Amino acid sequence: xxxxxxxxxxxxxxxxxxxxxxxxxxxxxxxxxxxxxxxxxxxxxxxxxxxxxxxxxxxxxxxxxxxxxxxxxxxxxxxxxxxxxxxxxxxxxxxxxxxxxxxxxxxxxxxxxxxxxxxxxxxxxxxxxxxxxxxxxxxxxxxxxxxxxxxxxxxxxxxxxxxxxxxxxxxxxxxxxxxxxxxxxxxxxxxxxxxxxxxxxxxxxxxxxxxxxxxxxxxxxxxxxxxxxxxxxxxxxxxxxxxxx
Amino acid sequence: xxxxxxxxxxxxxxxxxxxxxxxxxxxxxxxxxxxxxxxxxxxxxxxxxxxxxxxxxxxxxxxxxxxxxxxxxxxxxxxxxxxxxxxxxxxxxxxxxxxxxxxxxxxxxxxxxxxxxxxxxxxxxxxxxxxxxxxxxxxxxxxxxxxxxxxxxxxxxxxxxxxxxxxxxxxxxxxxxxxxxxxxxxxxxxxxxxxxxxxxxxxxxxxxxxxxxxxxxxxxxxxxxxxxxxxxxxxxxxxxxxxxxxxxxxxxxxxxxxxxxxxxxxxxxxxxxxxxxxxxxxxxxxxxxxxxxxxxxxxxxxxxxxxxxxxxxx
Numbered sequence: 001x002x003x004x005x006x007x008x009x010x011x012x013x014x015x016x017x018x019x020x021x022x023x024x025x026x027x028x029x030x031x032x033x034x035x036x037x038x039x040x041x042x043x044x045x046x047x048x049x050x051x052x053x054x055x056x057x058x059x060x061x062x063x064x065x066x067x068x069x070x071x072x073x074x075x076x077x078x079x080x081x082x083x084x085x086x087x088x089x090x091x092x093x094x095x096x097x098x099x100x101x102x103x104x105x106x107x108x109x110x111x112x113x114x115x116x117x118x119x120x121x122x123x124x125x126x127x128x129x130x131x132x133x134x135x136x137x138x139x140x141x142x143x144x145x146x147x148x149x150x151x152x153x154x155x156x157x158x159x160x161x162x163x164x165x166x167x168x169x170x171x172x173x174x175x176x177x178x179x180x181x182x183x184x185x186x187x188x189x190x191x192x193x194x195x196x197x198x199x200x201x202x203x204x205x206x207x208x209x210x211x212x213x214x215x216x217x218x219x220x221x222x223x224x225x226x227x228x229x230x231x232x233x234x235x236x237x238x239x240x241x242x243x244x245x
Numbered sequence: 246x247x248x249x250x251x252x253x254x255x256x257x258x259x260x261x262x263x264x265x266x267x268x269x270x271x272x273x274x275x276x277x278x279x280x281x282x283x284x285x286x287x288x289x290x291x292x293x294x295x296x297x298x299x300x301x302x303x304x305x306x307x308x309x310x311x312x313x314x315x316x317x318x319x320x321x322x323x324x325x326x327x328x329x330x331x332x333x334x335x336x337x338x339x340x341x342x343x344x345x346x347x348x349x350x351x352x353x354x355x356x357x358x359x360x361x362x363x364x365x366x367x368x369x370x371x372x373x374x375x376x377x378x379x380x381x382x383x384x385x386x387x388x389x390x391x392x393x394x395x396x397x398x399x400x401x402x403x404x405x406x407x408x409x410x411x412x413x414x415x416x417x418x419x420x421x422x423x424x425x426x427x428x429x430x431x432x433x434x435x436x437x438x439x440x441x442x443x444x445x446x447x448x449x450x451x452x453x454x455x456x457x458x459x460x461x462x463x464x465x466x467x468x469x470x471x472x473x474x475x476x477x478x479x480x481x482x483x484x485x486x487x488x489x490x491x492x493x494x495x496x497x498x499x500x501x502x503x504x505x506x507x508x509x510x511x512x513x514x515x516x517x518x519x520x521x522x523x524x525x526x527x528x529x530x531x532x533x534x535x536x537x538x539x540x541x542x543x544x545x546x547x548x549x550x551x552x553x554x555x556x557x558x559x
Contacts, residue, residue, distance in 0.1 A: 007348065014344045021335040021376075084329035090297060092348055093321040093398075244299045244316065245257070245292075 007094035011102035019076075019106060026072065030114025033067055034060050038121045041181055048126070051183075057122030057130075058208040059181035061115045062143065066174050066203065068111035069147025071167045073103075074155035078163040081155075096241045100234070103152070108144045115140065119211075135218060136210035143203045146226045149233025150199065156240040173200070180204040199229045246270040246306075247431040248294065248400055253303035255289050255455075263289035265455035267303070271400070271431040276422055278442040279435045280542055281452035287435045288328060290452075291402045294433075295323045308399055324349065326393035328404040328435075330385050333377025338369065338388040341377070342395050349396035356395060363391040367417045382409035390418060394425060401425055402433045407441065419445040439539040449538065451545055458545045463538050470506070470541050476515045478503040478528045487527060490518055503528075506536070 037060040042048055048056075080086045089099055122128060151170075155163035174180060177191065178200035184192050195201040202222035209218050248271040255264040263286045271277045279287050292298040294305055296316025305312055312319030333341055339360060346356030364370045367387050372380055380388070386409050394401055403422070407415040415438075422445060425432050436442050442449065443463045451458040459466065467473040480486055480501045487503075489496040492514055495506040507515045512533065519531040 010344065010348045014348065017340055017344065018332065018335050080332070083332065083334075084327065085332035087329065088327060088332055091295060091320060091323075091325045091327065092345075093317075093350065094348060095317070244297060 004095050004098050007098040008102050011094060011099055012105055015102055015106040019110070023110065026068075026110050027113055029072075030064055030068070030111070031117050034064055034114055034118030035121050037063055037181065038118065038125050042125070053122075053126035053128060054208070054212060055181050055183065057119070057126055057128050058211050059204055060118035060122055061140075061211075062180050062204045062207045063174060064114040064118050065111050065140070065144045065207075066147050066180075066200070067171060068107055068114065069144055069149075070151040070154075070170045070174070072110075073107045073148050074151040074163050074167050077152060077155035078160035078167075081160050090241070096238060100152070100237060100241065104145060104148050107148045108141070111144055130211050131213045133210045133213040133218065136207075139206045139210040139223075142223065142226050142230065143206055146199055146203065146230040146233065149230050149237065151233075153233040153236035153240075156237050178204070197225075199226055202226050247273050247308055248433075249304075249306040250290070250294070251304045251306075253290070253293065253305065254301045255286070255293060255298065256301045262455050264293070264300075264303075267452070267455065267457055269450050269457065269460065271433055273399075273429050273431050274426050275448065276426045276432045276434060276446045278446035278449045279433055279452065280437075280439060280442065280449060281458075282546055285452040285546075286455040287452055288404055289455075291325065291404060291433070291435065294400070295319055295325045295402065321350070322398050323400045323402055324393045324397045326389055326401075326403045326406055328408075330382070331389035331392055333380065333385055333388060336377050337374045338377070338380070338384070338391070339364065339373040341388060342391045345392040346395035349398070351396040359395055360391070363395060363421070366421060367391065367414060369414075383411055383414065386410055387414060387418070390421070394421065397425055397428075397430050400431045400433070402435075404435045405437065406434065407436065407438055415441060439542050440537065443538040451542060453546050459541075466538060466541050467536055470536055470544070473509055473536050474507040474512060474515070474533055475536050475540070476505040476507050476519060476531065476533050478505070478519060478522070478531045481527055481529050484527045487522055490514075501529075507533070 038056055041056050045052060077086070092099070123130065151167070154166050158166065177187075178198070179187060179195055180200055180203070184195060184201060187195070202225045205219065205222040206226060209222070250270070251268050253264050253267045254262070256262050265286075267286070267290065269277070279290070281287050289298065293300050294307065294312060296312045296319030300313060307319060308322055310318055312322075331341065342360045342363065343356055346360060347353065351359070364373050367390070369384055369387050372384050377385065377388075386406065390403065390406050393403065407418055410418065419441060422432055422434060426447075434442065434446065446463070448460065448462050449466060450460045459469075461469070480503060482501065486498050489505065492507070492511045493505045494508065497504050505515070516533060519528065519533070522528045523531060
């Protein structure tokens with residue numbers, strides 16, 4: 001356990017040093033995304049009532065987490081595979097799980113500024129009153145971890161070029177065809193059914209449910225579905241990391 | 246023996262036989278040079294020892310334990326420098342070497358000192374604090390070498406460590422390799438630079454199509470070759486090549502160039518014969534050299550390449 005913790009902390013430092021030069025760029029992308037969703041989407045909609053405002057305001061941070069975990073992270077993994085970094089890290093005398101944990105932690109930390117910015121912009125734009133539940137912390141953690149785990153599983157399991165394409169598809173589906181920024185009942189029935197299984201809607205609900213606790217109480221289903229996706233993503237990733245040719 | 250490989254065979258999914266019944270040993274304090282063509286199975290062998298690939302059959306014993314059954318153990322004992330460049334984007338050599346030393350289990354103070362020593366020993370202190378993306382290929386390779394040996398473990402495996410490196414610093418790398426052995430590590434160096442290896446390795450294993458073509462010290466290999474001296478004659482243009490003398494073990498003529506293998510006992514005879522030809526102006530110049538490891542290597546793998554082609558054609 002001491003070896004694991006020592007490896008984890010050192011790898012965390014190693015990743016931070018290596019990714020430091022990317023951080024300003026990440027921050028810019030996330031700011032544009034957050035502001036873009038909140039401000040941009042309101043151009044699409046003629047009138048913004050309270051319900052729409054709530055969806056946009058909570059959808060923006062959710063999309064921020066999805067972008068970092070399922071788009072930026074897998075693209076970086078694809079690049080790492082092309083450059084040989086992936087193979088290099090496989091030779092290090094550290095537990096594979098510590099390597100993955102350090103990676104995921106780095107991405108989580110990277111997505112936090114965007115998350116805060118998205119919420120801040122939304123409350124300014126829509127004059128919202130959030131009713132934040134303490135469960136927001138585990139909810140954000142679970143959503144970020146699930147997004148990164150799925151992103152990693154895809155980029156570890158398929159060749160870099162395919163992973164890059166998959167990342168493009170994911171951001172497109174998440175942005176346009178997922179009930180993140182709008183209620184699910186606007187979608188056709190079959191797509192609603194698909195989203196019962198896919199993680200996007202559940203991510204949005206977990207974040208929305210804890211940011212605006214309300215009287216309705218918190219639904220456990222999104223958390224359960226996300227936990228399954230998260231476990232699946234991590235299992236596939238670890239399996240690929242430890243696989244020997 | 247720190248590393249013992251017995252009858253190792255590795256067949257990849259597509260049926261390619263990368264290692265074929267391969268056996269070798271490396272002891273503590275020993276530097277083993279691993280030579281062979283591209284695709285001869287050198288990197289595959291390293292990957293199996295380091296616990297990154299699984300052998301199809303055969304056994305590996307690393308410091309008394311099985312790296313195949315316990316790959317995490319293998320990674321702790323081995324320091325491996327991959328053939329591909331190390332990830333240095335955004336990181337300076339000093340940071341990278343220092344971090345890798347710590348990740349490999351070194352204590353902070355000791356690693357810091359060792360990092361400084363290595364940077365100085367390889368004469369790259371000048372670039373110690375330059376980000377990786379601004380470094381030349383050679384300095385990146387030298388940094389990768391330091392990242393592997395900063396905390397070397399018991400077995401150091403280097404896959405073409407002198408690629409892209411200038412001739413002066415190549416010598417510095419080989420000095421460090423010798424130092425690692427002097428400190429008690431077993432060292433395996435994969436290289437295409439046979440001339441360099443000849444000066445610095447204790448023993449050589451030549452791989453050919455996944456098999457051990459030959460093994461021994463450079464001196465042993467030379468002794469086994471057909472005569473350990475080479476007499477090279479440059480013929481005078483327009484003059485026919487002289488008849489090969491009876492003491493020549495092997496003679497080849499290519500254009501104006503005649504090469505004769507000579508046993509060392511025959512050296513006086515060979516010189517007298519060449520001097521006579523030189524005096525009669527049928528040769529423009531001559532030189533007598535010990536046969537190089539490179540010639541033995543080319544002889545070994547070249548012949549088998551021809552056999553292989555012949556077998557394919559048949």
